[in-house]
Amino acid sequence: MSDLLAFDNVWLEYGEKIVLERVNLGIAERSFVSIVGPSGSGKSSFLRLALGQETPSRGNILLDGKILTPECGPDRGVVFQRYSVFPHLTALRNVMFGQECAKAPFTARLFGAARRRAAEEAEAMLIEVGLGDSLDLYPSQLSGGMQQRLAIAQALMARPRALLLDEPFGALDPGIRQDMHRLILRLWEEHGLTVLMVTHDIVEAFKLGTRVLAFDKRRIDPHAPHRFGATAVYDIPLTNKLPLDAPDVSVSIITIDRISNNFEG
Numbered sequence: 001m002s003d004l005l006a007f008d009n010v011w012l013e014y015g016e017k018i019v020l021e022r023v024n025l026g027i028a029e030r031s032f033v034s035i036v037g038p039s040g041s042g043k044s045s046f047l048r049l050a051l052g053q054e055t056p057s058r059g060n061i062l063l064d065g066k067i068l069t070p071e072c073g074p075d076r077g078v079v080f081q082r083y084s085v086f087p088h089l090t091a092l093r094n095v096m097f098g099q100e101c102a103k104a105p106f107t108a109r110l111f112g113a114a115r116r117r118a119a120e121e122a123e124a125m126l127i128e129v130g131l132g133d134s135l136d137l138y139p140s141q142l143s144g145g146m147q148q149r150l151a152i153a154q155a156l157m158a159r160p161r162a163l164l165l166d167e168p169f170g171a172l173d174p175g176i177r178q179d180m181h182r183l184i185l186r187l188w189e190e191h192g193l194t195v196l197m198v199t200h201d202i203v204e205a206f207k208l209g210t211r212v213l214a215f216d217k218r219r220i221d222p223h224a225p226h227r228f229g230a231t232a233v234y235d236i237p238l239t240n241k242l243p244l245d246a247p248d249v250s251v252s253i254i255t256i257d258r259i260s261n262n263f264e265g
Contacts, residue, residue: 021229034209077155
């Protein structure tokens with residue numbers, strides 16, 4: 001598989017503070033990349049760079065071999081941990097809104113046949129994520145899991161090639177989280193998506209990902225903690241994944257030896 005995204009010696013700095021340094025990575029098209037690491041290790045910053053919300057201080061990010069423009073294009077959708085939906089719009093209008101803005105940027109409203117087509121497409125997407133019976137409900141009337149399904153439908157409406165997930169399931173109960181795992185894997189396969197997912201749950205990372213990136217600082221100066229930035233210190237391709245339906249899997253089985261053997265034995 002060819003690389004959809006490539007990070008070429010990317011640095012991210014804010015004044016004297018170095019957040020990321022020497023990031024050299026290729027993200028293969030249709031891969032599912034889980035990103036883990038301690039708090040403050042630049043995971044979300046890495047995601048914002050891929051989204052186009054941040055511009056690298058040094059180095060280049062390439063999308064299909066071309067320099068990534070500093071904007072959030074329709075080829076990249078994003079879902080955050082806190083439900084990124086509009087509280088004053090119904091589920092159907094939430095999913096339609098992106099199309100309305102794209103096709104009518106000044107009024108954000110479609111009319112006639114164009115509006116009917118947008119509504120039909122939005123309804124189909126909501127059915128796909130399991131919200132077919134909730135078209136006319138507002139976010140406040142939906143559970144946490146349903147709101148996150150709505151956010152995913154919203155992100156997929158523009159038919160992105162890449163889906164960026166920033167702690168998308170962290171606020172959900174374990175049972176709901178497992179349902180969301182099944183949903184996101186199905187959508188990843190059916191839509192041929194490239195997924196970048198930041199998570200603090202290392203078991204979740206190994207259950208869902210085809211590859212796991214661990215971010216941390218290689219060097220630390222206790223007298224100047226911002227002097228060095230984080231980078232991908234581990235890059236682990238997975239051929240044998242942890243079973244999705246294994247509730248008794250614990251972090252203790254995820255050792256370097258087992259990772260290197262892709263959980264065999």
